[in-house]
Amino acid sequence: MSDVRHVLVLPDRDAAQEAARALGERFETDEEPELVRDALAGEDDAEDAQWLVVLRDAESRLDAAELDAFAGEWDGWREEP
Template sequence: MIENNDRQLLVLPDRDAAEEIAEDLSARWPELGAVEIVRDSLAGEDDAEDAQWLVVVEAPEDGGWTAQLLADLDRLVAEQDGWREQD
């Protein structure tokens, strides 16, 4: 088991990708519970187009993060030109 209480932030280039990932997560891993989509403006950018979208995922209650689950998240997000960060 990896860190049990850590939140994972999935960083994506646009809203459509974030919504697709959020739906996929809910379908594949219902134990993750509700996921949150958040718009994150880049520091110093005035253009609304210069924003990243975050999908916030809490650790599963039934044992926390496993190396396999984190690898699956990494692969899923990479398919959408995104990446995962630990909060």
Template sequence: MRHLLVFPERDSAEEAAETAAEWFPSLGAPTVVREWLAGEDDAEDAQWVVVLDDPGAVLGPGDLDRLDALAEEGEGWREPG
């Protein structure tokens, strides 16, 4: 399972990645990447995505709620990958 936390700002994404790494050390370090929205040509429309790989699906509903709240703090959202 892969979870994506999507943010409008790089700083928010990097802070969320650090927090997620602290909360879930068994998942390893999340990756922060820049993702352009389909059909968007302007670099300002790019989103910052924190990629959390959870191959064993160890994150439960409570953990996902924490990730949702973390994303919302940075004006973002969580998507399953």
């Protein structure tokens, strides 16, 4: 079994929290996604931070294109591993 992780990059905390809640419903995930604040280089202001939603996909069952479209609903994107 591989340890695949998907990282969705979202513009703010609210979007990340909404997306994390919706992930479980839409993709029927068992594990709670991890939210991580990612400050942009050289910026200390929270307004200049992106938020990451990290989702473990141990069974490699999530489709990358579907996750791309999902992140786009919150003006975000999926990072390639």
